[in-house]
Amino acid sequence: xxxxxxxYVEVDPSLGPASALPYMPITLIRGQQEMEALALVDSGATLxxxxxxxxxxxxAVWEEQTVPVRLSGNLADSxxxxxxxxxxxxxxxxxxxxxxxxxxxDVPVILGQVNFFMEFDVCFFRSRSVxxxxxxxxxxxx
Amino acid sequence: xxxxDLLPSLQALPRAEKLRLIxxxxxDVASEEALTTADSERAYPIWSPYExxxxxxxxxxxxxxxxxxx
Numbered sequence: 533x534x535x536x537x538x539x540y541v542e543v544d545p546s547l548g549p550a551s552a553l554p555y556m557p558i559t560l561i562r563g564q565q566e567m568e569a570l571a572l573v574d575s576g577a578t579l580x581x582x583x584x585x586x587x588x589x590x591x592a593v594w595e596e597q598t599v600p601v602r603l604s605g606n607l608a609d610s611x612x613x614x615x616x617x618x619x620x621x622x623x624x625x626x627x628x629x630x631x632x633x634x635x636x637x638d639v640p641v642i643l644g645q646v647n648f649f650m651e652f653d654v655c656f657f658r659s660r661s662v663x664x665x666x667x668x669x670x671x672x673x674x
Numbered sequence: 675x676x677x678x679d680l681l682p683s684l685q686a687l688p689r690a691e692k693l694r695l696i697x698x699x700x701x702d703v704a705s706e707e708a709l710t711t712a713d714s715e716r717a718y719p720i721w722s723p724y725e726x727x728x729x730x731x732x733x734x735x736x737x738x739x740x741x742x743x744x
Binding site (some may be wrong): 552574576577578579581599600601602604605606607612614615625628630631632638639640642644645646647 | 686724725728729730732733734736737740
């Protein structure tokens with residue numbers, strides 16, 4: 533099955549490898565709108581998170597998203613609503629992804645357990661500063 | 675070896691190499707500063723929504739509803 537390998541990104545040059553995190557480019561699609569983003573592949577995150585401005589750039593309207601999503605951690609105080617998008621990366625087949633679209637802009641795009649890790653199999657090789665992603669095996673008829 | 679030992683050699687360097695040396699030393703010092711302050715003085719926000727299971731269930735439900743919609 534096709535997989536794609538990404539390199540970790542050092543987010544703070546002065547700290548070098550100590551600041552390396554698994555970021556990957558992803559194209560987020562909503563209707564006819566597409567936006568490129570650098571997303572943190574975060575196996576510790578319970579869910580996907582989308583910063584406010586990126587949702588707006590994709591044409592989403594806050595008032596039209598009526599499903600509230602309860603967040604936790606640093607984001608607990610930020611209001612969030614469910615937003616369904618399509619995500620595509622590298623040559624892998626796109627997937628429908630559900631995001632907690634938050635009012636905050638201080639957060640990166642986070643790809644978490646629900647539902648990024650349910651759609652993509654991820655293998656981290658931190659010792660080599662790379663990670664691999666492949667689309668999950670599709671049951672027949674899906 | 676002390677700075678006094680090195681100084682005559684450093685002063686004899688061409689201008690471009692002196693500038694390069696300044697850059698190297700500045701980066702070196704910045705790197706050391708960053709490493710020594712990494713634990714105590716910097717703020718490292720953790721954005722991961724840990725254990726937001728209720729929110730995760732909401733998202734799964736939204737996906738399910740979309741799939742079921744005609």
